[in-house]
Amino acid sequence: MLLIPALYGLGWLLIQPISWLFPSIPLASRDLMGTLVSELLFLLVLPSWVRIRWDSAHPWQTLGVRSSQRSEGPGARLRGGLGWAFALLLLITLLSLAGGWGQWLGDLSLAELLNAVLLCIGVGLAEELLFRGWLWGELNHLIGPRLALPGQALIFSLVHTRFNLGFWPMLGLLIGLFLLGIALATRRRLDQGSLWGCVGLHGGLVGGWFALQSGLIQWSPLSPQWLTGPGGNPLGGVVGILALSTLLVRQLTALAKAARPSTGARSA
Known part of the structure; x- marks a missing residue:
């Protein structure tokens, strides 16, 4: 349980010489650099961690980054997740737009578009490796599968x-x-353990919302919180909660159908 705090602390220590040599670098940029170093350390440690602690000969396949030869390719999984995020x-x-709380601008610069794409892939992959990959696996070993799924969410x-x-x-x-954490875990189960559908859904929501706020739509200050959500996060609004609940019901129904003997069982 101390792995992630230790890596973040080590990442912060490693960028301190840069802070001393270049004190003009803004604090926010230094924090970002420390986070990036911590993420790189996490990627370096993760394969050995999975081999030793989880007794896995194929760590990236166990984490869902690589698919087995019988399963659908990562590109199709990624597109499926992106499709649900888009919906x-x-x-x-x-x-x-229908309620008059937003005005379509359609103004997105190339830099903002690139930022949205990087957020989609970067945040989606990094956080899904952390939460639906490593954390879910660790909780499975520590408290068992029944509690691990809601625990990671x-x-x-x-x-x-x-x-x-x-x-x-x-x-x-x-x-x-x-609800999003549960939906992402269920998505991985439906995708036969592949992480790429989760990356598409999670990253698509992050990058897509950034693109909408960066110039595609101008929201009115009077926009209701039940629609745009608290703190500018639509997942916390009534519409977001209902939409995620509907998605989760569809996923659980599909998972139940896949587990029937006539259709063949799928496992995460």
């Missing part, structure tokens, strides 16, 4: 929730993020 964001966009929601929003907005955000 969720499209719903919020259409409701905003709970930790995921607590890490991403802003606690300065007030009780009800914070509760809405916790619920939305928890």
Whole structure:
């Protein structure tokens, strides 16, 4: 349980000489550099960690980055996840435009588009490796599969929730993020253990929302929180929670059908 804090601490220590040599670098940039170093250390440690602690001869396949020869390719999984992210964001966009709470601008620079793509792939892959890859696997070993699935979703929601929003907005955000954590884990099960559908869904929501806010749509200050969500996160609004609940019901139904003897069982 100390692995991630230790890596973040080590990443912070490693960038301190840069801070001393170049004190003009903004604090936010130094924090970002430390985070990037920590993520690189995590990627370096992860294969050996999985081999030793999980007794796996194929760590990247166990984590869901590589697929078995019988399963669908990562590109198809990624596109599927992106499609669901697009559908969720499209719903919020259409409701905003129809209610007069948003105005379509369609103004997105090349730099903003590139940033959205990098957020989609970078954040999606990094966080899914951490939460649906490493954390879920660790919890499976520590507390068993029954508690590990909601456990990883709970930790995921607590890490991403802003606690300065007030009780009800914070509760809405916790619920939305928890549902997303469950939906992402269920997506991985449906994808026969592949992580790429989760990367597409998670990264698509992050990068797509960034693109919408960066110039595609101008939201009114009077936009209702039940639509755009607390703290600018639509997953914590009523629409986001209902949309994620609907997605989760569809996924659980598909998972139940896949587990029937007539269709063949699938495992995460």
